[in-house]
Amino acid sequence: MIITAGGGAASPMSPSYCYIVHEIYNGENAQDQFEYELEQALEAQYKYIVIEPTRIGDETARWITVGNCLHKTAVLSGAACLLTPLSLPVEYTRYVALPAGALSVACAALYGISWQFDPCCKYQVEYDSQKLSRLPLHTLTSSTPVVLVRRDDIHRKRLHNTIALAALAYCAKKIYELYVV
Template sequence: MSVADPNDDNVFLENNGSDNGLALIREIFDGTDDLMDTELERALENRMQTIVIEGRRLGEETARWISIGNCLYNTSILTGIGSIITGILWPDKRTTQCCLTGISLFTNGIHVLSWQMDECYHYRVENDPNSIPVPLADFDQPVVLTRRPYNQIKRDNIFQTAISLIALAFTAFKIYKSFNLTKIVV
């Protein structure tokens, strides 16, 4: 891994432990945020375990992007489960079930295409200051990102897709059954 210039305020700190280290992205007042954006991209590409972003705008945008992805993930799962429950409890509400299934598939598709391909998807915003390995007293309202374990990400992706596909299959079966197309005579 490359280490930034020692005179630069944006310095990567490397740990010799099992993780990939810590990236500190300090706010520099040069009129643009290009340097901070570049440093964040570099930290994400190097798969740093912890990223501390001091820049208020960049930190808020990154946290917002992660929360939108989480919202899409949760919407996909909840509407998929809602579709299945609606089909079981209210079998006559096929329109509601179809709408919930459509929303589940739509949000799952957006999440897969837009968020799972982004490096930020592998991170979560850390809200517990005791679990952060660096003292944050020197930072002005930092946003701290910690990398999620690969097996957790994989499990979440499989679960999300499975719920959406089960909702689709269940809805398709209910529609098929409601049209009494169970037997076609030739």
């Protein structure tokens, strides 16, 4: 059950569960107002955030896409680093495993520095029309809003950090073996 700001109970799809950044231009600082509203909604941790202004919606969707790309790249390149020794002859593994491991560590580090503490990283863009149909999108003036859904990202952060650390350990061991021994 969700408690609204007034203290009453709210159903999962009530307006208190979903925040809409409306595209209403009230002066020359409208874009700043849209950004402020979005920031407040992200920090309030609404389950759904609907962004009506096209520019801010597109920027937010791109930001989330870049974060997702960094996460996936860290996981896949780290897995490639760790699985390469199992599939390639020993003399060729360093040519694949070391660059893949370095890419994994770099992507995980960049994600950790740029995205980890951003409240937007807790959200994903919602495309499921069945879930979207339960939201109050009929009240919008825009035909192409961006809808964000809050998701727990602790497991994905643990996954890419664990794989990146394992890839870093493997790379450090291989570099030590190649250049010190």
